[in-house]
Amino acid sequence: xxxxxxxxxxxxxxxxxxxxxxxxxxxxxxxxxxxxxxxxxxxxxxxxxxxxxxxxxxxxxxxxxxxxxxxxxxxxxxxxxxxxxxxxxxxxxxxxxxxxxxxxxxxxxxxxxxxxxxxxxxxxxxxxxxxxxxxxxxxxxxxxxxxxxxxxxxxxxxxxxxxxxxxxxxxxxxxxxxxxxxxxxxxxxxxxxxxxxxxxxxxxxxxxxxxxxxxxxxxxxxxxxxxxxxxxxxxxxxxxxxxxxxxxxxxxxxxxxxxxxxxxxxxxxxxxxxxxxxxxxxxxxxxxxxxxxxxxxxxxxxxxxxxxxxxxxxxxxxxxxxxxxxxxxxxxxxxxxxxxxxxxxxxxxxxxxxxxxxxxxxxxxxxxxxxxxx
Ligand SMILES: [Cu+2]
Numbered sequence: 033x034x035x036x037x038x039x040x041x042x043x044x045x046x047x048x049x050x051x052x053x054x055x056x057x058x059x060x061x062x063x064x065x066x067x068x069x070x071x072x073x074x075x076x077x078x079x080x081x082x083x084x085x086x087x088x089x090x091x092x093x094x095x096x097x098x099x100x101x102x103x104x105x106x107x108x109x110x111x112x113x114x115x116x117x118x119x120x121x122x123x124x125x126x127x128x129x130x131x132x133x134x135x136x137x138x139x140x141x142x143x144x145x146x147x148x149x150x151x152x153x154x155x156x157x158x159x160x161x162x163x164x165x166x167x168x169x170x171x172x173x174x175x176x177x178x179x180x181x182x183x184x185x186x187x188x189x190x191x192x193x194x195x196x197x198x199x200x201x202x203x204x205x206x207x208x209x210x211x212x213x214x215x216x217x218x219x220x221x222x223x224x225x226x227x228x229x230x231x232x233x234x235x236x237x238x239x240x241x242x243x244x245x246x247x248x249x250x251x252x253x254x255x256x257x258x259x260x261x262x263x264x265x266x267x268x269x270x271x272x273x274x275x276x277x278x279x280x281x282x283x284x285x286x287x288x289x290x291x292x293x294x295x296x297x298x299x300x301x302x303x304x305x306x307x308x309x310x311x312x313x314x315x316x317x318x319x320x321x322x323x324x325x326x327x328x329x330x331x332x333x334x335x336x337x338x339x340x341x342x343x344x345x346x347x348x349x350x351x352x353x354x355x356x357x358x359x360x361x362x363x364x365x366x367x368x369x370x371x372x373x374x375x376x377x378x379x380x381x382x383x384x385x386x387x388x389x390x391x392x393x394x395x396x397x398x399x400x401x402x403x404x405x406x
Contacts, residue, residue: 080102091220102143108127143185144183147176156175156178156200162349192333195214197209210273216351218238241283256279280377292382297385310346314346324356329341
């Protein structure tokens with residue numbers, strides 16, 4: 033008799049036995065062996081170690097070389113995480129973080145990703161790059177069981193910030209995504225970013241926000257349920273997911289990941305590129321007290337950026353980018369401007385900006401004081 037988890041895996045279309053693994057692979061993968069291999073032997077290679085979000089690995093904004101093969105390695109890690117004081121999630125992650133780490137390359141570079149699924153995991157995973165062309169974004173060539181690895185190479189022919197996510201097939205796709213398996217790749221134009229007039233623009237740093245909607249079941253007493261592993265959490269989680277009402281909407285994996293003691297910092301005059309990823313659901317970033325100086329709302333850098341935006345729209349299944357130069361010191365809140373999601377469900381980040389106040393931009397003419405009127 034199957035264990036409860038094995039039964040779930042089978043019921044969910046997952047592979048719990050070798051024969052089922054083969055069946056799943058035949059259905060979800062493709063054979064490209066008849067095609068001539070690409071000869072990239074003349075291209076230089078560079079390897080980047082991935083950073084933990086909201087940080088991004090060191091990179092050039094303007095490419096100093098011709099196209100290269102850019103190597104990355106990611107481990108898929110299934111683990112329980114705490115998403116709020118009273119809520120835990122059996123998460124699935126790229127490299128242990130939510131969102132998955134950002135990869136940065138230039139247009140016409142080749143991205144070469146080694147994807148590893150440790151034997152300690154319980155499920156098949158893969159990766160669908162929205163920046164890639166063909167084979168379900170690479171998903172059909174990267175489906176791996178626990179204890180397997182694969183290497184995918186694709187040419188980054190389109191410039192912009194793009195979502196990547198796990199997509200192992202059928203109902204596993206939304207489940208793995210809302211369990212944490214998404215991130216961003218940034219493909220910069222080789223000549224760097226440009227403003228509305230086509231003049232070069234640069235940023236001093238990137239702040240990488242990954243927004244997630246989580247669907248954590250509650251028990252009969254209204255307490256969030258905690259599970260032994262992801263498989264055990266699936267039936268109850270699916271019930272919550274299919275009602276489309278998230279229990280948490282968070283930046284970078286948990287309520288408070290980027291507020292309070294975890295607040296981000298910046299300096300007056302610093303130009304920050306905010307990159308915002310949401311793989312599953314629409315969102316609308318807003319910087320309270322600031323603006324989007326230049327916004328690539330759809331995230332694609334060969335489109336002319338929009339200027340002076342108050343709120344911008346990120347379509348579910350995409351990443352967007354907004355450049356802002358901080359002009360005043362103080363505490364800024366970067367929120368999803370569905371304010372219920374921001375204040376009650378978690379979608380808020382704080383940025384503490386150092387500098388000198390500019391009374392020309394804003395001045396408190398009269399501090400709050402008594403008023404005798406009726
Ligand atoms: Cu997965």
